[in-house]
Each structure stands twice: as C-alpha cells, then as structure tokens.
Amino acid sequence: MGNTFGRMFRVTTWGESHGDAVGVVVDGCPPGLPLAVEDVQVDLDRRRPGQSDISTQRRERDRAEILSGVFDGLTLGTPILIGVWNEDARGKDYEHMRTLFRPSHADFTYQAKYGIRNWKGGGRASARETVGRVAAGAVAKKALARELGVEIVGYVRQVWELRADVDPNTVSAAEVDANTVRCPDPDAAVRMIEKIKEARKAGDSLGGVVEAVARGVPAGLGEPVFDKLDADLAKGMLSIPACKGVEIGSGFGGVGLTGSEHNDPFYSAGGRIRTRTNRSGGVQGGISNGESVILRAAFKPPATIVRPQETVDEDGNPAVIEGRGRHDPCVLPRAVPIVEAMMALVLVDHMLRQRGQSGAL
Amino acid sequence: MGNTFGRMFRVTTWGESHGDAVGVVVDGCPPGLPLAVEDVQVDLDRRRPGQSDISTQRRERDRAEILSGVFDGLTLGTPILIGVWNEDARGKDYEHMRTLFRPSHADFTYQAKYGIRNWKGGGRASARETVGRVAAGAVAKKALARELGVEIVGYVRQVWELRADVDPNTVSAAEVDANTVRCPDPDAAVRMIEKIKEARKAGDSLGGVVEAVARGVPAGLGEPVFDKLDADLAKGMLSIPACKGVEIGSGFGGVGLTGSEHNDPFYSAGGRIRTRTNRSGGVQGGISNGESVILRAAFKPPATIVRPQETVDEDGNPAVIEGRGRHDPCVLPRAVPIVEAMMALVLVDHMLRQRGQSGAL
Amino acid sequence: MGNTFGRMFRVTTWGESHGDAVGVVVDGCPPGLPLAVEDVQVDLDRRRPGQSDISTQRRERDRAEILSGVFDGLTLGTPILIGVWNEDARGKDYEHMRTLFRPSHADFTYQAKYGIRNWKGGGRASARETVGRVAAGAVAKKALARELGVEIVGYVRQVWELRADVDPNTVSAAEVDANTVRCPDPDAAVRMIEKIKEARKAGDSLGGVVEAVARGVPAGLGEPVFDKLDADLAKGMLSIPACKGVEIGSGFGGVGLTGSEHNDPFYSAGGRIRTRTNRSGGVQGGISNGESVILRAAFKPPATIVRPQETVDEDGNPAVIEGRGRHDPCVLPRAVPIVEAMMALVLVDHMLRQRGQSGAL
Amino acid sequence: MGNTFGRMFRVTTWGESHGDAVGVVVDGCPPGLPLAVEDVQVDLDRRRPGQSDISTQRRERDRAEILSGVFDGLTLGTPILIGVWNEDARGKDYEHMRTLFRPSHADFTYQAKYGIRNWKGGGRASARETVGRVAAGAVAKKALARELGVEIVGYVRQVWELRADVDPNTVSAAEVDANTVRCPDPDAAVRMIEKIKEARKAGDSLGGVVEAVARGVPAGLGEPVFDKLDADLAKGMLSIPACKGVEIGSGFGGVGLTGSEHNDPFYSAGGRIRTRTNRSGGVQGGISNGESVILRAAFKPPATIVRPQETVDEDGNPAVIEGRGRHDPCVLPRAVPIVEAMMALVLVDHMLRQRGQSGAL
Numbered sequence A, B, C, D: 001m002g003n004t005f006g007r008m009f010r011v012t013t014w015g016e017s018h019g020d021a022v023g024v025v026v027d028g029c030p031p032g033l034p035l036a037v038e039d040v041q042v043d044l045d046r047r048r049p050g051q052s053d054i055s056t057q058r059r060e061r062d063r064a065e066i067l068s069g070v071f072d073g074l075t076l077g078t079p080i081l082i083g084v085w086n087e088d089a090r091g092k093d094y095e096h097m098r099t100l101f102r103p104s105h106a107d108f109t110y111q112a113k114y115g116i117r118n119w120k121g122g123g124r125a126s127a128r129e130t131v132g133r134v135a136a137g138a139v140a141k142k143a144l145a146r147e148l149g150v151e152i153v154g155y156v157r158q159v160w161e162l163r164a165d166v167d168p169n170t171v172s173a174a175e176v177d178a179n180t181v182r183c184p185d186p187d188a189a190v191r192m193i194e195k196i197k198e199a200r201k202a203g204d205s206l207g208g209v210v211e212a213v214a215r216g217v218p219a220g221l222g223e224p225v226f227d228k229l230d231a232d233l234a235k236g237m238l239s240i241p242a243c244k245g246v247e248i249g250s251g252f253g254g255v256g257l258t259g260s261e262h263n264d265p266f267y268s269a270g271g272r273i274r275t276r277t278n279r280s281g282g283v284q285g286g287i288s289n290g291e292s293v294i295l296r297a298a299f300k301p302p303a304t305i306v307r308p309q310e311t312v313d314e315d316g317n318p319a320v321i322e323g324r325g326r327h328d329p330c331v332l333p334r335a336v337p338i339v340e341a342m343m344a345l346v347l348v349d350h351m352l353r354q355r356g357q358s359g360a361l
Helices: A037-047 A091-097 A107-114 A127-148 A186-201 A229-238 A251-256 A332-358 B037-047 B091-097 B107-114 B127-148 B186-201 B229-238 B251-256 B332-358 C037-047 C091-097 C107-114 C127-148 C186-201 C229-238 C251-256 C332-358 D037-047 D091-097 D107-114 D127-148 D186-201 D229-238 D251-256 D332-358
Strands: A010-014 A021-027 A064-068 A080-085 A151-159 A208-215 A243-248 A266-269 A272-275 A293-299 A308-312 A318-322 B010-014 B021-027 B064-068 B080-085 B151-159 B208-215 B243-248 B266-269 B272-275 B293-299 B308-312 B318-322 C010-014 C021-027 C064-066 C080-085 C151-159 C208-215 C243-248 C266-269 C272-275 C293-299 C308-312 C318-322 D010-014 D021-027 D064-066 D080-085 D151-159 D208-215 D243-248 D266-269 D272-275 D293-299 D308-312 D318-322
Touching: A010 A127, A010 D021, A021 A127, A021 D010, A037 A064, A037 A127, A037 A332, A064 D021, A080 A127, A107 B332, A127 A151, A127 A332, A151 A186, A151 A332, A208 A332, A208 B251, A229 A243, A229 A293, A229 A332, A229 B229, A229 B243, A243 A251, A243 B229, A243 B251, A251 B208, A251 B243, A251 B293, A293 A332, A293 B251, A308 B266, A332 B107, A332 C332, B010 B127, B010 C021, B021 B127, B021 C010, B037 B064, B037 B127, B037 B332, B064 C021, B080 B127, B127 B151, B127 B332, B151 B186, B151 B332, B208 B332, B229 B243, B229 B293, B229 B332, B243 B251, B293 B332, B332 D332, C010 C127, C021 C127, C037 C064, C037 C127, C037 C332, C080 C127, C107 D332, C127 C151, C127 C332, C151 C186, C151 C332, C208 C332, C208 D251, C229 C243, C229 C293, C229 C332, C229 D229, C229 D243, C243 C251, C243 D229, C243 D251, C251 D208, C251 D243, C251 D293, C266 D308, C293 C332, C293 D251, C308 D266, C332 D107, D010 D127, D021 D127, D037 D064, D037 D127, D037 D332, D080 D127, D127 D151, D127 D332, D151 D186, D151 D332, D208 D332, D229 D243, D229 D293, D229 D332, D243 D251, D293 D332
Parallel strands: A266 B308
Antiparallel strands: A010 A021, A021 A080, A064 A080, A151 A208, A208 A293, A243 A293, A243 B243, A266 A272, A308 A318, B010 B021, B021 B080, B064 B080, B151 B208, B208 B293, B243 B293, B266 B272, B308 B318, C010 C021, C021 C080, C064 C080, C151 C208, C208 C293, C243 C293, C243 D243, C266 C272, C308 C318, D010 D021, D021 D080, D064 D080, D151 D208, D208 D293, D243 D293, D266 D272, D308 D318
C-alpha cells in the first residue's frame, strides 16, 4: 500500500531494483496529449545510472516501453503503462550481506514491517524505483507545458558545504545539463565535481540540496486545507529516497525575518496582480499566486559507502559490514529529474482538480 | 476539496474563522476507546487565542462539543463530530479591508481560486481552522498512547534567531508548558518572550521553529513508496498555516556531513535492534525504525502586522492597507499543539494501515 | 471508516439515531452556487418521519442548519456542514431489547464488527443517518440543475406485488408528491396505500422498488473501468439501508432478450446522436450516452415488525423479541428522496471528474 | 481515472484489447503469501477466449507473467505487476467500422468522453480488460483462503430464460467446471449449451445471470455507511462489462415478501450465532454476519451480433453496420471467474480494513 500518488492524475510505480522490471501506471492523463516514448526517454536518460563519471557504474540503458494508453501517438485517457527492463542487475553482489542490515538503509525497516525483503540491492527501497516516477513525470511535464505553459527547472543548489549561486527566475534547462553535476553555476559545478570525485576515492558519500522552480503556474492551484499545493509538494519531495527536508520560498531562512521584512507586497502589472518579492515561493494559503513556485529539497549523503561499518544481522548479532561494489558517491545530479518529476506530478494533479471545480483553466 | 487527511483514520475539518462554528469529523477511530470531551479540551486550551500575554487577544473559550460517535464514554467506531462555536467573531474589524488583499495572506489566492471568499478574518484560511485538527489530534493521541504507548511532545525550538537547547529524548510536556512560549529551555524562553513582546510593540511579527518528537513508535510504520512516514509527516506540517519548511532527523543540517559521518550504526540492546545515533530521525526508507521520530517545522512570521503596507484591491488598483485590531505577534506557542496533532494524525493512520496489512501490532 | 462518498464532491455523514444530532459535511461543492437552508429543507421534509399516516410516527421536525461553507447565500468552495438536531429520540423504547439482537437488523453485525454498539434505535445503522445524505443530495441537485440542467425524479414503482405504470421520460416531481406513497400512478397509489395500512394493522411490513430517472445528463459522465457511472450508482443504492438490489436500464429483465432484441440502435436527431430505445438505461460502457439515466432499487420489507420473533441475546441464549413502539410499515415513500440524493451525488461527482479531465462541460 | 479498485488491497488494471498487453498492478497484498504464476494462470484459463466451442474463437493463450512483488515464491508486500501479452489481436477486423458506432457498445460514449478512442476491438472497453481483474482476483482468493478460510464459488444460474437449480451452500467448483457453460445443474447445462449454439448460428447473442457464493466469511466485514460490504460488491459487479443488475440475498424477489416472512431469525449453534434462513445473503446493515455471502449479477446479451444494424458514423450520418468476425454468443461461462474475482477483491479489501480497525481477525 502507498504506491500511488495523486488524486486525479494517479501514478502507481512498481518493481524492485533487482527484479525483472520497474515501471509505472499513469491513470488520469488527459486524452489527446501527444506522447512518444522519446518524451519519456529524455528524462530517463537524465536519471539513469552510469551516465557520467560521478554516478554509479551500474549499466542500465533504461529503455522505456509504453504498453498501453497511447494510440496513434496520442493519449487515450486510459491507463498508460510504462516499463523498463532491468538489465545489469547483479543480485550476487549482495549475497554476502543477505542477512546483514546496512546502516541507514531500509533493510532493517523493511524486514520489521513486512517480515520479508528482497535483499538484492534494496529491492523496492532502491532509488531504482524512481524510474517509474521520472517516466510519469515526463508525461506530466508535457501536459503542463501544453495546457498551461508551465516550465519546470530543477538543479543542484548545494553539494556538501558547496553552495551555488543561481537565479530561479532565469535559469534554463540547458544551463543545468551543461555539466555532469547539473549545477547551473559553472564555478560551483567545478568544485562540486572535484569534491564528489574525492569522496568516491575515499569510499565516502555526499549529500546536497536540489532547488526547483515552476514558472508559468497560474494562480489558483492547491486545495486547502490539507491538500495545499506546498503540502503536496512537501510530501512528494520527502517520498524521494534520501530526502530529509523540504522548504518552500523563504523556508527555514524566513524564520530569521520579521513580518514586515517577509511579507510580499502586491502590485499590478500588465493587468495581472503580482508580488514585488517572492518569499512565499509562489504559494499563499496553500494556493499558487501566479509567481514562480520555488522549493528546495535536502538529500542526505547516500548510505552506501565503501568502508567497514558496525551493524547487526537479522538475529541481532554484532557484525561488520564491508561496503563494496558499485556506489553512487553523490545522488544529487540524478536526483534533479526526480525532483522535477514529483513537482510536475503535484502540479498536474492540482491542475485537474482545479479545473474540475472551477470549470475553467 | 482537500479538507480530509488520512486514509484509515480520516479527519475532515470544516468551518470559517468568522462563521458559526468550526470543527471536525473523525472517521475511522477504533471502537472502544475511552473518550471524554475533557480529553479534547486540554489541547484546545493550549491552542486557543487569548491564553497568554504573548498571543492574540481574540477571546474564544473554544468549548468542544462531541455530537456523535461516542456512547457511554467509549468510541463507537462511527464518525466523531466535534464542534466549537465561534463566540468572539468580529467580522466588522475586517470591513475596511473587504476588497483589499492583505500581503502574504490568502485573500488573493482564495479569490483567484474560488472567485469568492469570506473576507472576514481570513475565512477558511484562518488558523482558526486548526481547532478541528487539534480536536482530532487529541483523539489520535489517546489512541496512540493506549494502543502503542506512543508519547508525542512538541515545543518551540527557535523564535526568530533565538535558538533553544533541548534534548528530544528526555524533554517532557510539563517542561514545555511551564512557560507561555512553550520552550522547555528556560533561559531561551525568557529571551523569546521578551523578543515577542518587543515585536508586538513594534506592530511586527516573528517566525520560528517547532520541534516535535514521538517516543515509543514501534518499527514498521510507514507505507513506501509514496506514503512514507516522513512524507506524510511533511505533508501534515506544510498543511499548517504559515509553515514553510520541514525536516526529519538531520534534515538540512545533514547535508554537510559525509555518509560515514551520517550513517546510524546498528547494535543490539535488550533484545531490540537499535541505532547508536539517530540522524535518520526514526525513519529509514520511509518506515519507522523504533527510534524516536523527530521533526522540525519552520513557521514564517505572521502576515498580520500593524503597519501600513503596499497592496492592491480586487480590481488591481494600488492601495495602502493599515493593519489594526488583534494580532498574534508570534504563532509559535500556539503552533505547538497543532504540530503535535498533525504528528499524531499521521502516526495513528499508519498504525491502522500497518495493522491491516500485517494482522499484528 | 467508510462514511465518505465521492471523490471530488465528497460527502461525509455523521450521527447516530438517538445521539445529539445527525448531519453531513460536503467537501468539494463548486464555489458560487446559491444555497439557502430552504433548498435543503424541502428534501428533508420529504424524508422526515411522521410526514403522513403511512410512515413512522417518530416526530422529528428535522430542521437543517448550515454552519459553514456558505457566505452571503453563496457556497464558498469550502466544506459545508449541515446538521439536524435529534428531538424525539426515545432511547428508553429500546431498553427492553438492549442485549437482544433484532432479526435482520444490524444489531448483531455491529456488535460483531465493533465490539460495542449504540443499542438505541439502531444507532448509526438507523435510516436516520440518511438525513445527511438527503441534505447533501439537495446541494448536489442544485449544482446539477444549475450547471448541466439535469433533473432527477424518483418514485415508488412497486410496493409488495403491486406494480405501477410510469413513463420515466415524462413523469414529474409534482405527480410523485401528489400522494403520500409517492407513486405517480394514481390507481396503483391507492392500492399501495391500502396495502400499507393493512400491513401496519397486522404489525407487519412491506418492501418495494423505487425507480429514478435523471434527465438531461450529457454524454461523457462515468470513469471506466471501475468507477463506471452505473457501478457508482449501484454502490450508492446498495449503501442505502434495506436496499438489496439494483438494476440499470433493462436490468434483470434484459436477460430474457437476445442481442438483436436488446441493442439500442443509434440515429441522429437535431444534431445529436441518440438511441431509438433505451435498454442501456442511459449508460454504455460505464459512461452516460445522453439518454435518460434510469435505475431501480429493491428495498426489502423493514425488519422492524410488531410481532414476537425468535432470536438470541448477546450471550447466544435463545429469546423472544416483542416488537413494539413506532415502526415504519413501508419505507418506500421516504426512500424516494434518498434514492434521488444518492443519484445526484454520483452524477455531480462524475460531472466534476469529467470536467477536470476534459477541461470542458 | 477510475481504473483502481479497493482501498487497502488496491488493484489497477491497464491495457487495451488490441494494444501490446493487458494486466494489473496489485498494491497492498499482505507480505509472505505464497504466490506462483500458476495460481494466476488457473483462473486466466477459465476466463480466456477460445476455451470451448461456445465461446469466441479469438486465440489467446493469456500466459501470465509476474514482473514484481514476488520474491522466492512469496509476496513482498510491494506492488505485484502481472501482465499478459496480446497475441491474436487482429485490429484489421475492425477497419471497416473505424468511424461507426456499434449499437450498445461503448464506441460512442468513449468518443463523447475522451474525444478519441482506440477503435480496434473496443480498446479499453473490451472485456479483455478483465484479464487484469481475474489475475488480481486469483491473488485475492489465495489471501482469503489462507488467512480466513474463505471459499468463493461462482456459476451460471441462468442463460436467457433457462434457469438452473443450484444450492449455494453445497455447490463445488468441480461441479461448476464440469461443463463448458459452467452451470452446476447438469440438465440445465445441456439446455443452455444447446441454446447458445443456436444463438451463435443465428448470429445472435444471449444474456444471463451469474450467482456467486462466498463461504466461510467471518462476521464483521463491511464499512458502514457507504462502504458497506454489499455496496462494494454491487459496485464490483456493475463495473464488469455487460452487467446491468445485481442483487444480494433475496434481492428483487424479496420485495414480494412481508417482514415477518423475510426476517432471518437468530439462533445459537456450536457457540456461534447463526440465522435460520439467509434472505439477508450474509450481509446485515452492510456488514457480514457469518452466513454465506450470496449475490447474483445480471448480464445483458453481448452487443456484438452478426447481423446488420442501424447506426450512425462519427459525423452522425445514418449507416448500417454489418457484424462479422469472431463473437461470443454468450459471455456467461467466461464471466464466472470475473464475478468470482470481483467478489474476492471486495472481500480481501474489507478483511484488511477490518483488521486495521479491530487489531484482530
């Protein structure tokens, strides 16, 4: 239970890291949307392992197949099944830790919850599950772009203590993908890449912050009081593996301001009501206000490190686990398309909800 | 739409700030739970306005009435309706700003979304809506305490730049409620109270951070991959008015650590598998691991300030809005029971979900 | 759990028969809909006990109060709380059967499910719960009439073996309410009323069939494959107390026809595609086709009879239960507004869903 | 939207009749359940076309593949993806009716709803979609049998006007599958088969009634007031293609009885509270009472017939449609496993819900 996201644009991911395949069913995509497998592949390629020298060397081509819901290049309004076959699954790499709980992984909690787990590569808890999210997110992005003109850009804002300088109002997807760390501040990117390589060499790992902006979101999206736009975005972010925090607009930093410093004054421009500043991050009272929606998601350093660590086995006996095999020293570059996907899924869902209620949009 | 929270313990709040009443329907509360109106009143009193000299002076007694779902002092398993009548609603206070959009309030976004709004006191966007949450949270807390022995303690961790020193493993509810700012660090509390009074005098407002801990949560709660325990907690927090960020465990601070510094080693103690550190905040892979669940929620400074501010009216004409009337210079002390309530609602919902799947708990 | 109906127009009823009050929260009603308490009262009066000499003599005025969600006579798009206070609740009437299970009532099953029950008047299982449905249905009817021009008419088609002759395409609400049994065939109505009085005298009860038609439903409502329009209508009907069957269009009678006899040929008229016959009952493949939506719901004879019956007590000891007190010899006339309400709730929910997906309607 | 069924045992089907594949994702299956592809295949073989000389001659082997959620022969508690590749899809058979609306099919309503449709073989509206239901139902049956000892038996009760004599309390699956029409009354079966062959020869089609019984259901399943066990069963039935009616227990026939004739007296036997008769069909107040749950579903004659019929094209021009190609003169035998599957899906979902609330079962 819990593998479905969204109320009207409903996304259900399936598949284990070292099972036969991973994928997603998208239910509720508006009919008549042009959709080709290439639309999906672009984002899968940005998420896929082995794409650069700073990501894991697991070799997956991650070729998407669309098995239903599209006819003559258009969505039918029926469920869209997108699947990817696992190719480079080496279950044997995990044989030696079959009964050990890897620290800060989900081995122990899955065992505690289900009484059983696929011990190969984290099974369902692996970030490989996000293949389905990214595929669905690509569909959502297309729908948002076509129906509302919304554009979503995510990028690495911070790796470890290295912070980038980025203007969310102007940053472009091309700038993001211009380097392997997906940081549109070229100087920071160089330092981040260097730091990641250093961490890899040390068998260690690094966390960071992804920032994402949705531009062109109309005012009126979000369903108070529980399904606020920012609340659903927060859930979407924290549902991503390794994410430990999220903030919208001013976020934790806004705590240090007073109300008179923090409030966003309204003004009129070109027949539209705008705010002079955007500390609200495009959301007020849980509803979009027409400004850019901006969020940041914090990712912890990956739990997989190539170092001996203290742990226990399934019976509680002390043990030392020896990391080895392929590992991702820093997931941030690959997390960018995942953050974008979750943002798109939330926005498209709220677009459909608002349209249902208002009869417009 | 969007006024219901939870899948099995389903909470639907209703009511506008200056309407007749506010309240909640709780559907899915386990039958046979002892429940008296006093159980609910205790937390409502901690949330209620006018409770101290650092909160708003709106005078509401907030007397709860339970109209259904309880019989001879026990829950029936049927919907529990809890209502509170609005008493000190002064709609006229808002007459002068009937067509103005208050900066960083939800006036504009409600108008944009619904094409209509109750302009008296923020209507549904008012924090008065949280009466229903706190009432439902009190029921959830009882169920959690009785069935799992879970204890939830929230407290003010930060006001503006003033940070408190608190140990989440030992802090008690009594320490929290020992002062009006609900900060269990007495020295910090004094400074916070002073700062809040200063802000009030200046007609300004202050934000801050609430931290909350749930102790005694068994391993196994949380539903990967989307309904992770931390993802639902994040949604719950961001659904609270004025909340702009949330973090679990190490959160944004964890970004500066390497994996070898951040991982929580496992060990055995008393027949239980534990972690030596708790940077995970009690959640791994979206599932509780038996350690204390710890989160922090960031609240922006309240938008209501007693100062002239630039804005526009409904037609987009420039205007200056003059704040006046009752205002809450810092919502943090009153936010504590709301944060606790949302945490309880998430935990009890996941308790029921896990019980359904596992047949145990 | 299970007290909410609908996905976008979400209705949650609450309240026990002999508790303080009964009512409903409606979440998702489109904003800007004119709504007065009188709109709701009209249908409550048609449902209310004691309205005629062939219904139960419990005296409830059933005066509706709207406590939230409406402002200056218009819906706000926020939850609408409608409540009715119980006035003539005589819990003592049930004292003698406190530990007995009334045959074909829900006493035993509630006890088995919840381990506790409100033994006064059936508690939550009482048809009194339908007050909330009828109130919500009145709101739904208004939305349907205003936004789509849909008109819903229900009526008693059969009491016991007495069948009425009614043309669903032309029957009017006035004809239905012209007599106390709500059967628009005047001759059949006379016989039905006589038969019901006879049953009352005998301390017995009668079942029957309510038929309902929705005229003016546009083509395109219904969400295959599970949330088909007819599937949701079927659920809505069977959720009404005492309902044991439902059929759409030809229903069980259609089984005796061959395909060539049963199919509805298409033709064009006035720029619209129509069917010459309507054995489909306005629904094909789970989606409305623009013809009248027609269903029939079978109601068993009420379980409450004024006769000694074999039963057991809570410990399983044999006992004889003596019916006494107020009883409804035939619920059919009062079931009419309930059937209409459920039909309206399903239709309005699917209107909003379709509008969300198509961007039109 | 609308392709998911169940709240805790969540089933999402996907796939078009003439697309690449059809299948299902099952989310919420309890972990640790032994599950092999053969478990699923057994029921798929009972549903598959071409299985006998009275069903359609489309040749599909319908070989199931389980791509996720099972590990070492046990369910993981994660989503189970089951797919079947379409093999004998002859889209060209439909080329001549590409722009025509087949009477009483869903061509017109899909076009009206979505503005687009897969015109090959009904696309998503085809009964081929039920492959996913039957696969999921097989999983549900296993869970019910293992955890509660529930046994579900469906059978053909009526074809056209031909009725069978069957005792739901004793009928066995072996008796049902002893003949190709799946009617456990051998005499009636002979007549039914003959009648079906006759209809095929005439290019016509026949409807009928499937009855199904669930034995061993414990008291306490079902969630009043909307998610009653019988309400969810009714929805499940009407969601099956061609189903036009459903009844529980006495159903429409019970209308002709008085309360004193219809009520089921309670008695004690073997420490259990039982009813002497079972006109309630095992459900009282929407909750199972421990007796056999019995329902009947009415299926209209299939819309596909091999005869010229009046219709219109997409532009509303009159046309004659000539049926040809493969057709199923009577879907009843193949509907049996589908009815069983939907019954199992409803029961297992309510098992999990009740377990969650009660902490037992």
